[in-house]
Amino acid sequence: MGIVFQLKAQITKEFKVDHTRGYGLVHLDFNVYKGVTHIKKGMGASPVHIFSKLSKVNILPSFSQEIVSEVLYTQLVHRNVESENLGKSLSYKLFSTTNEDFDHKWDIEMNSNFLYDLHLNFGIGKAYLDLSNLPVSNCIIKTASADVKLDYSKKIANSVKMDTLMVTINMGSLDAKNINFSNAKEMFFEINYGTVDLFFSEPVSERINIHTIVGAGKVSLELPAYDQPFIIKVKSTPMCRTNIPKHLKDIGNKTYVSKNYKENAENLMTFTIDVSVGSVTIK
Structure with a gap:
């Protein structure tokens, strides 16, 4: 489902999974080339609800959902069609000081009644994830030059065993707090150029x-x-x-x-x- 509003050269678009039964796992593939993303537990009944504010857009994001073998596969993809060269991409990273510099904003809300397998790919920008009160079996994060902040702010342990928590960043930073609450067996953090801050509170x-x-x-x-x-x-x-x-x-x-x-x-x-x-x- 998509709802579009356009205000002052900005497009507000909403995506929502309309299936609430018939599966035991939600596989979320979120792939955007630029923007500031917030992911957290929401209040709605939908397993995945995405709100976006887009500017300077040549193409809208594509969104799909399908149930296969009791797994809900949901995907949002927004590709770079602005033909930004490497120099411009680096300038975003090195000289941006506000969220608005990344043009797009994404808010993802999930429901604690569902089990999640997360595959998140960010290009340029920032990503803020608070996985408190969300059952997550896997969390794979990849970025080109986006900073990632990962937290369990409520200090409540993941209600299921997480197999793998992985963050891979080409150029940027990872700030991970309270990740002992992820309940992950294996954690992998890899950055080509940047910083890693890991905080195990308990x-x-x-x-x-x-x-x-x-x-x-x-x-x-x-x-x-x-x-x-x-x-x-x-x-x-x-x-x-x-x-x-x-x-x-x-x-x-x-x-x-x-x-x-x-x-x-x-x-x-x-x-x-x-x-x-x-x-x-x-x-």
Whole structure:
């Protein structure tokens, strides 16, 4: 379903999934080349409700929904038809200071009564995700040069086990807060150029692996309480500066463990951090 309003060279368009039965999983594929995106739990009955405000548009987004083998596949795609060259794309990234500089705005609301498999692709811009109170089995995020802020602001754990939480950014930043509440078995964070800030506000109850790779940039990791068993393996070059707190024990080969570390601990957190050029700071 689509509703279009045009006001002062801006198009407001609404997309809504009209199926509420006949499936057990919602596969959301959201792919936009530019804009500021907010994703959160909504109040409506629809599993996916997207509001957009678009400017300078040559083509409208395409939206589809289909139920196959008890899975709802829903997709929104908005491609770049403005023929922006690389220089212009970089100028958006390097010199934009307000949300309006990215032309488009996207608000996605989801319903806590449905299980989600999220595949999100952002081009240029910013993305704000608050997955509090949303059951998510997978969350895959990719961006060209969009900054990503991921949070569980309500500090309520994901009600299902998440298989994989993955964020891949070409140029930009990741600010991830309270991600211990994601309930993810595996976390992958990879940035070619930029910064990664990871904040684990509380201990976890099961074993998880966290992989962070940065080509050039900074990694900042804030660990949970001291009684959480964890091991941190740092892979770095002479062009990477590391700051390790004194309460961690150095066991050699740039590997550090917490006071309560046990190799067979049921709630062991294993961190692998790989930075070629830049810095690693652990708090």
